[in-house]
Amino acid sequence: xxxxxxxxxxxxxxxxxxxxxxxxxxxxxxxxxxxxxxxxxxxxxxxxxxxxxxxxxxxxxxxxxxxxxxxxxxxx
Numbered sequence: 672x673x674x675x676x677x678x679x680x681x682x683x684x685x686x687x688x689x690x691x692x693x694x695x696x697x698x699x700x701x702x703x704x705x706x707x708x709x710x711x712x713x714x715x716x717x718x719x720x721x722x723x724x725x726x727x728x729x730x731x732x733x734x735x736x737x738x739x740x741x742x743x744x745x746x747x
Contacts, residue, residue, distance in 0.1 A: 673726060674725060674726075674727050674730045677723040680719045686701060688737055689701050691740055692725065697733050697736070699723055
């Protein structure tokens with residue numbers, strides 16, 4: 672079963688994090704919330720552009736990798 676580990680505000684961040692996780696040996700999937708027929712409503716309701724999903728067994732490790740990656744990328 673897949674579990675949500677991150678809600679991304681944009682496509683670039685989602686793809687970057689997915690690629691980073693896969694580089695660490697964690698299978699990841701990006702699922703976008705937007706649909707053309709709802710005109711942005713899912714994005715508003717879910718609080719972001721899309722989500723990153725990983726296997727349940729990798730959830731804690733993936734969350735740790737994402738936190739470390741985002742912390743390191745926000746440093747000046």
